[in-house]
Amino acid sequence: MKYDITIIGAGILGTSIAYFLSQTTKSKVLVLDQAPKAGFHTSSRNTGKVHAPFLYDPEKKRIFAKSAHLGFEMWETYCKQKNLPFKKDGVLEVALDEPGITRLEKYMLWGEQNGLEKDDIVLLDGTDVKKLEPEVSCQKAIFCKRDASVDYGILTEYVMEDAKQNGATFLLNTRAGHISDRKDFLEIKTNRDTIKTGFLINAAGGMSIDIAHQMGVRTDLTDIYFRGEYWKAGPEYQSLTKTSVYSVPKHPEYPFLDPHWIVRSDGRCEVGPNAVPVFSPYGYTLSEDMKKMPSKVLEMLSSGAAKILFDSQFISLALGELLSSLSKTVMINQVREFLPKVDPKKFKKRGTAGIRASVIDKDGKFVPDVVIAQGEKSFHILNYNSPGATGALPFAVYTISQMKDRGLVKIEQDRCGQWSFEKISEMLGK
Template structure:
């Protein structure tokens, strides 16, 4: 099988790349994924929030922040066209102590730098919070109107279907087992066939580091996988709040977020996610983790992640996350700090768990922003996590723009679906 451009990974980013490429080039585009459908993993196993960019340092997370700002409007436009739920319900970010209040003040500054208007975001005291959400207890909170709830799984399926209607070939249930760079082309050896492609785009999410390593790219990096779990609230809690409620993370240098109170686009309420270290990007159950434990541990011990494994604070935090995984009470009690009316016994059903990967450099530090690495005729998108779904559409345009500048693709049509390629590119500069 031959292709001009092959994308590994049909998550929300890989599907967005296929969508734009199908509109802006005449090249033959192929997307492959080991899963049975697009967006099967992280893209449909998340909080479903379209995040406002006040949480992202405009310097350390510059790409994420810019993409999130533009992504809100783009997803709203696309959802309206497709008649998909886009619930503009806002979000509360609450502080329970003085360090948390200081962090909120920093977030307000970031939000302004990242383009949020004053009428979109405000810092409230406890009495103002009570007027907005009577059941929430905190010292101060940010209320951001520019935050929404969606089903990213449905959005991803629509995006890939639009790409297919534009001529893209989608191969589900296809696993890339080995990759050979032949210089003038790349051979992707799958469990079914060999695909010969002129350009490879690695958008494999939790497998992106593994794909990069197969091709000898960024072997100085590794990743740790974290499983985010949820508990679904009983219907009696449906009117407890109108908005999702997040609390300020206590340990900013680690990807451990205290569970949130989540308002879903379909009306469900959930508590989650935690962040339990696992050994596989598909480590939803014990058997998968046992199978991948030894090779993953050997990889980590031979990389910068070894410093993380012997860091006492990381071990302590990871142990706490494991405890929240085995104990529903521990997890729900974290939310009770700001929503005291919730009771663990009223949560009887687990939500759908998702897994995200965080990249670690040779110094044992988590990489804060997305990485895009070019090597010959391959492009690798690494460390693409939250708010990755929010910014997937504009970030896909950014990647294509970078590939155009490198001479890897030629844009033949500025009209990319509902948007102008040039206008989006200029906004992201």
């Protein structure tokens, strides 16, 4: 089996790249994924929010912020076309103390720099918050109207079907193993067959660093996995708020976010996620996690991540996240700080946990923005986390545009569904 371009990863990003490649180029495109369905892992195990870009530093997370801003309108257009839910419910970001208020003021500035209009976002005091959401208690809050709820798992499946109709091939339940450079092509050994490809795009999420390292790319980086867990609210809480409510993170330099109150596109409410460090990108169970622990610990000890392991604040925060995993009361009590009516006893069932990978550089620092690394016949998309689903469609255009600029792909057709490839590329500021 021989293809022009092979994408490893049928999550929402890999599938979106296939969608645009299949419509704008004449390339023979293949997407590989070891999961049984597209979007099986992180893409369908998140909060389902289409995030407004006020949370993202326009310098440190420039690409994420621009993609999130464009992604809102693109997902709204796509959902209308497919008659899928796109619930424009807005979001509250609440501050409970003075440092939190200072952070909100910074978020307001970032939102403006990232393209939000004045009508999109407003800073409210506690009294005005009560008028909007009577059950929420805080000192101040940002209310952003340009925020929505969707089901990214379903969206991924629809995007995959569109890509297939335009000629892309998807091989699910197919694990990419050893990748060899055969001078004129790459050879990918899988559990099914051997695939030849002219070019490889690594959009493998939690496995992306491992694939990059196998090909000798960005060996200075490593990653740590975090499992985000949820608790489902009982039916008595279904109308507690109209919007999802987030609190300002106490330690924004680390990937530990305090649990949120989430109102999903279908009206279900949940508390989560926490961020429990695990050793496997598929560490949903203790047995899977322990199986990967020895090799992952050795990898971390021989990289910049070793500094994280001896960072006392990181260890303290990680232990707190572990405690929130063991005790639903600990997790839900964090939400009670701004939503005092919730009672841990009313939460009977766990939600669906998801796992994301955060990349660490050689100095032991978490990398804030997405990393695109190029090999001789490959592109590697690393550290693609939140708001990754929000920006997946425009970021797919960004990736292909980068390939076009390097002469790796030729754009034959500008129109792709409702959009112009060149216009999106220009708006992203290549």
